[in-house]
Amino acid sequence: MADGDDVNGLRKVLVTFKSCLTDNQEVLMDPYLEGWKGLVRFLNTMGAMFSFISKDAVAKIQIMENFRSGEQKENYITLQSMVGYELSNSLVDFTQPYSCPTSGCRTILRLHRALHWLQLFLEGLRTSDADSRTSVLCTDSYNASLANYHPWIIRKAASMAFYTLPTRDTFLKNMNVGTNEEAVAMLGEALPHISQVYEVTESLYAQHKLLDLP
Ligand SMILES: CCCCCCCC/C=C\CCCCCCCC(=O)N[C@@H](COP(=O)(O)O)[C@H](O)/C=C/CCCCCCCCCCCCC
Numbered sequence: 001m002a003d004g005d006d007v008n009g010l011r012k013v014l015v016t017f018k019s020c021l022t023d024n025q026e027v028l029m030d031p032y033l034e035g036w037k038g039l040v041r042f043l044n045t046m047g048a049m050f051s052f053i054s055k056d057a058v059a060k061i062q063i064m065e066n067f068r069s070g071e072q073k074e075n076y077i078t079l080q081s082m083v084g085y086e087l088s089n090s091l092v093d094f095t096q097p098y099s100c101p102t103s104g105c106r107t108i109l110r111l112h113r114a115l116h117w118l119q120l121f122l123e124g125l126r127t128s129d130a131d132s133r134t135s136v137l138c139t140d141s142y143n144a145s146l147a148n149y150h151p152w153i154i155r156k157a158a159s160m161a162f163y164t165l166p167t168r169d170t171f172l173k174n175m176n177v178g179t180n181e182e183a184v185a186m187l188g189e190a191l192p193h194i195s196q197v198y199e200v201t202e203s204l205y206a207q208h209k210l211l212d213l214p
Helices: 010-020 029-046 046-070 079-088 103-129 134-143 152-162 168-174 180-207
Strands: none
Touching: 010 029, 010 180, 029 046, 029 079, 046 103, 046 152, 079 103, 079 152, 079 180, 103 168, 103 180, 134 168, 152 180, 168 180
């Protein structure tokens, strides 16, 4: 395959997050989920050690796609409409985890926290030295974000999976978006959009006191 072929579609995935935000700063659910599906496709190329992560992400994406295709699909067009609908209909459980049915607000919060990890990881990948280890970058970004919400056993399993990651140079090559310099440039283009989606979601959840949903 010629150099630069975006065989994993990562360029398209990262640009998808750019199409999440509307002119009035609302986050569109469909491209948000498409972005995550693309990231999971890439995750699935990294081996069986990551399958428990992929399974959880796929399950959460499926919950949201069910909302987007269900009777109330019009209320799930944006994260803002989802929050308004679920809060005004008392569908969000502020006390019990895993209450049924699992709310969209709770499910998106888990993906939102993972988006923070992604932001930190991609920035680390973009700015680190050529001889850096992706495992260290991934561990550091995980410990600064998602790890704060996971029990010991999950943190242990995650750190074991991270240990199998290659060097930064090999990881950038595996992204299949061109030379390493082109991959770094693509990360620089994509990161501001990912950060914007993260910040808009963070302030939406903070405004409605949803950041600590169990
Ligand atoms: C351009 C380069 C792209 C880089 C590759 C990115 C690929 C990342 C794809 C998906 C990221 C993982 C999404 C993980 C969602 C986890 C949500 C979560 O926290 N789930 C926990 C809580 O859910 P509830 O139990 O409350 O329902 C769940 O308990 C834990 C599940 C296990 C996953 C925990 C580890 C997450 C590590 C994220 C790093 C991914 C490693 C990527 C390797 C580069």
